[in-house]
Amino acid sequence: MDALSEELELLPATRRALRHRIAVAQSQGRAPSVVAAVARGGRVLWEGARGSAEGRGPAGGVQYRIGSITKTFTAVLVLRLRDEGLLALGDPVEKHLQGTGVGEVTVGQLLAHTGGLAAETPGAWWERTPGLLRPGLADVLGEEPFRHEPGRRHHYSNPGYTVLGSLVEAVRGKPWGEVLRAEVLEPLGLDRTTPDPQAPHEDGWAVHPWADVMMAEPVEDLGLMAPAGQLWSTTRDLARFAEFLLRGDERVLSAETVREMRTAASPPEPGVAEAGYGLGLQLMDGGGRRLVGHSGSLPGFLAGLWLSEADDVAVVVLANCTSGLPVTAVAAELMAIVAEAEPRFPEPWRPFSGAGPVALELCGPWYWGTTAYAVRLTADGLLELGPMGAAGRTARFRAEPDGSWTGLSGYYAGEVLRAVRRPDGSVSHLDLGSFVFTREPYDAQAPVPGGTDPQGWRGIG
Structure with missing residues (x-):
């Protein structure tokens, strides 16, 4: 076994802790069955089952209904259309899907649940x-589809994702399920993710709150609502999907686009989206970790898919009960077990390998006023700007052909950093969105906004 493979193997104590946690979840949550999986470094490292799923073959291959995790798959389809140039997130829905009655809402607002549409369908x-x-969108949206002004707040909307599914069908000219299979499921090898159950699969149950008895839940074809919650899947497939959401796959979406999905696109809504919502992905603080993923539920089933980019860990938990088991909390605890017992190995340091001159003249200390900042050139060719020894704004910048640098994150995302040169070609200062960074605090030889006191630095007296 090579060193990398050994690092990706979980220790026996970690595996036992994972098994114990889902055993407790199944027992205390009174779920007929619970299955879970952990992935890291692009591999599924652990699968476990408790309850009726045991003895039905590999735990990772048993299907459960995944409810609203389906929305993340639908979001992937919409972003594929965007990346192909067939639509923009700022486009009103009416531009691509006429006659909905909600045409002023934008594609991006629907993805982030900021379109103001009702949470549920009428009837x-x-x-x-x-x-x-609900044969038509009018039946899904009703006569009064809005609950809030579009763009004003996060309000989770199942009908909103039905509209997105219909949008995919309108642009592609094919049914949502057919597009999903051809453009996402087959390229990623998710052959156990389907609109309808395929054996082996678990049945969905309602467990009586005050007695240890169960009642079967109905399994309905959701029709037009399918893009909001139709899919069935397995822990193994969803762990692979989580790895895709972390790293991207050029056959489906680039790493840059899945990073965009993981970035907050709507503000937090207390009790609903505690850390905000991205594009088809929920953001959550779980035990001090920033978790990205989605929960799901339909009568008889609970599901959770969550990943931690910092720890390079993805966790999937599925159960076949209507309520009673805190799937998201269990997933966060499984995440913590792995991350704390087996912290991620850092990537090995490597030198810059880019072609052309290295921007060393930009590296080192700079001052914004009297605040010290440092600029570093990273191995991937980006400039990293951050405060030295104090809190402040940190960002990374990408080189542009004209010699400028574009901000990729934080306060400076999209802002342009330029090195301003003297007549002899040496760098005088850095200009970042009107902020002037100088080699010395308030350098009198640089165009500091407001100028500098002619008497310079002095004491009191």
Whole structure:
């Protein structure tokens, strides 16, 4: 076994702790079965099952219904359309899908649940009734589809993702399920993720709150609501999908686009999205870790898919009960077990390997006023700007052909950093969105906004 493979193997004590946690979850949550998986470094490292799923073959291959995790798959399809130039996130829905009655809402607002649409459909609860009861978007949206002004706040909307599914169908000219299979499931090898259950699969159950008895839950085809919650999947498939959401796959979406999905696109909503919502992904603080993923539920099933970029760990938990088991909390605890018992090995240091001249003249200490900053050139050719020994704004910058640098993160995302040169070609100062960074605090030889006191630095007296 090589060193890298050994680093990716979980220790026996870690495996036992994982098994113990899902055993406790299944027992205390009174779930007929619980299955879970942990992935790291692009590999599924552990799978476990407790309850009726045991003895049904590999735990990672048993299907459960995953509810709203389906929304993340739908978001991937929409972003593929965006990356192909077929639409923009700022486009009103009406531009691509006419006659909905919500046409002023933008594609991006629907992805981030900021479109102001109702949380649920009118009429009977869509999760426990046939999709045939809602044959058209008018039946899904109702006569009064809005609850809030578009763009003003995060308000989770199942009908919103139905509209996105219909948008995919309108642009592609094919059914949502067919597009999903061809463009996401097959390229990623997710052959156990399907709109309808395929054996082996678990049945969904409601467990009586005050008695140890169960009742079977109905399994309905959700019809037009399918893009919001139709899919069935396995822990193994979802662990692979989580790895894709972390690293990207050029056959589906680039690493840059999945990073965009993981970035907050709507503000936090207390009790709903404690850390905000990205594009088809929930953001959460779990035990001091920034977790990205999605929860899901349909009658008879609970699901959670979560990943920690900092720890390079993805966790999937699935159960076949309607309520009672805190799937997201269990996933966060499984994450903590791995991350704390077996911290991530840092990437090995490597030198810069880019072609052309190295921007060493920009590296080192700079001053914004009297605040000391440092500029570093990283191995991937980016400039990293951050405060020295104090809190402050940190950002990374990408080189542009004209010699400028574009901010990639934080306060300076999208802002342009330029090295301003003297007549002899040497660097006088850095200009970053009107902020002037100088080699000395308030350098009198640089165009510091407001100028500098002619008497210079002095004491009191």
